[in-house]
């Protein structure tokens with residue numbers, strides 16, 4: 001799938017992995033609507049991108065993915081400006097075991113909400129032109145992290161939702177591919193602010209920070225490179241791609257009929 005002329009929506013685009021995804025999509029010729037709840041970061045990134053890629057190639061839309069109304073408005077603005085949506089990257093996420101309901105709301109419920117809203121515009125069965133949806137899960141979507149059970153649950157949920165949607169899409173002919181990316185530790189603000197986000201598991205903060213300090217971490221660009229493969233390789237559907245410092249691996253799961 002070549003990206004020239006393609007229109008992408010990226011959530012959590014203002015910093016970290018979302019910013020790297022946005023920059024890589026732009027470098028490959030796509031236009032991008034950047035959705036983020038952080039207006040200051042989003043607006044200053046838009047200024048940087050205007051200079052690098054031209055004003056017409058991006059939109060920054062201040063949007064909390066927990067709000068159905070705000071997502072709807074962001075999709076309408078994207079369609080009004082760019083005319084279509086081909087790619088959705090559900091990337092916004094938090095790690096907060098204290099505010100665990102908010103973690104479920106942003107990391108899982110919002111992925112479902114945004115995906116269903118995107119289907120209204122992308123689904124070939126209802127007049128759309130198809131495309132691809134890539135969800136940012138985590139290695140915590142493939143195995144447990146004892147310091148953050150709710151974060152772990154949301155990322156397992158994202159992997160399951162992605163794979164089931166891929167199967168539903170194939171069965172019904174949506175013309176949309178669904179894939180999940182599952183990175184290990186990535187150098188972003190999410191991990192640097194971890195200690196005070198563990199709630200009742202804060203007794204594990206010191207141990208967790210020691211593990212993090214000892215491990216080699218991924219750069220955001222390494223994650224974005226792998227995500228680009230899931231966007232462009234039309235053979236990839238229903239995949240969970242694990243990304244670690246020592247390489248990437250397409251995961252296998254039990255098959256049942």
Ligand SMILES: NC(=O)c1ccc[n+]([C@@H]2O[C@H](COP(=O)([O-])OP(=O)(O)OC[C@H]3O[C@@H](n4cnc5c(N)ncnc54)[C@H](O)[C@@H]3O)[C@@H](O)[C@H]2O)c1
Nearest residue numbers: 012015016017036037038064065092093138185186188190
């Ligand atoms: N950093 C890691 O080690 C790591 C590893 C695997 C997966 N992930 C996942 O990658 C994704 C991005 O995380 P990151 O590490 O870049 O974190 P980050 O904190 O650097 O960036 C997250 C972005 O999402 C935005 N955001 C948060 N809540 C939002 C909301 N309700 N609505 C809209 N935007 C919102 C933030 O404003 C921020 O710009 C998350 O889903 C995270 O779980 C991170």
Ligand SMILES: CCCCC/C=C\C=C\[C@H](O)C/C=C\C/C=C\CCCC(=O)O
Nearest residue numbers: 138139140183184185208211215244245
């Ligand atoms: C191993 C404990 C680290 C705990 C860090 C806390 C939260 C991280 C959340 C991210 O989404 C990353 C999720 C899982 C990382 C798990 C293991 C990484 C080990 C690195 C490797 O071997 O590749």
